[in-house]
Amino acid sequence: MSTTFWIIIAGAIATYLTRVGGHLVISRFDNIHPRVEAGLNAVPAAVLTTLVAPAALSAGPAEWAALVVAALVSLRGGLMAMFLAGAAVLILARQFVG
């Protein structure tokens, strides 16, 4: 077996451990402390923000326009509507500002 193959296997095991790890640790406690629950409730917004903020900061006007329009649409419309609106603005704006 090649080194590449073993890197993939080890990477897959490490990744699966992150996917079950949080549950295996938390499930050891019978009742969850309110502060822990508050922390868990904050997880989606906290993690997803880190996938947007640095990318937005290092982007340009076309990307910013797309994000602003997508955010506005998301106040009223669903996820698909905001995504398509953002993508449309991005493609259009990039024709002009690159």
Place this chain on the structure above:
Amino acid sequence: MATDVISESGARSDFWQGVRLSMPVVVASAPFALLFGAIAVDNGFSVLEAFLMSALIFGGASQMVGIELFGQHVAPWLIVLSIFAVNFRHVLYSAGLGRRISHWPVVQQALGYFIMTDPQYAVAEARAQSGQTVGFAWYLGLGLPVYVFWVVESALGAVFGKLIPDTHALGIDFLLPIYFLGLVMGFRKRPLWLPVVAASAAASIIAYKTVGSPWHVSIGAIAGVLLAVILPPHHSGVGERP
């Protein structure tokens, strides 16, 4: 017998409801799967190895980082550690998702964690928050198309890597941030949403500029979560619900 038929058709419609919700994810991740396959071959992976990596790891950002380091001939243990670091945010998702799917049989739970990605977790969490149960059929409908397309497109990208047109003009490199912003906005009714988002944004940007990628994800996430933990529980609305 009659109830069997009813619950089976209920599960089937749950499954297709999940499939519908998976479509934006399939569209947004397609370019990255193709790109991953192309880059993988470019960095010395075979088509089979690119396919295996997508099928077994199933985590776009970590695969990109792994391939990049592999191309730079970095030590294997460091490549694996980097993949682990990029995927470390899943630990937080896993702790949250565990509260929603603990009623599933163990084998289904094991499979459920395997296909858990950023959007998978966020959409399931949003469903749980709206008071609906997160069933296995619905969850599988949401995750399976993403997985199948991801793996197949990775292999296609590896085979036809050089054929991808101008990705910049098509906006492909910025589709995922737009999608993730939509997911962030979806949680805006939660208590402490704005302070958490502000803390995570500030911490991740500072970490991105100083420590560098991929650590900004874990550091930013921990900042937001810590804020929610430290503030008195009545701010987080935890005590309000039974």
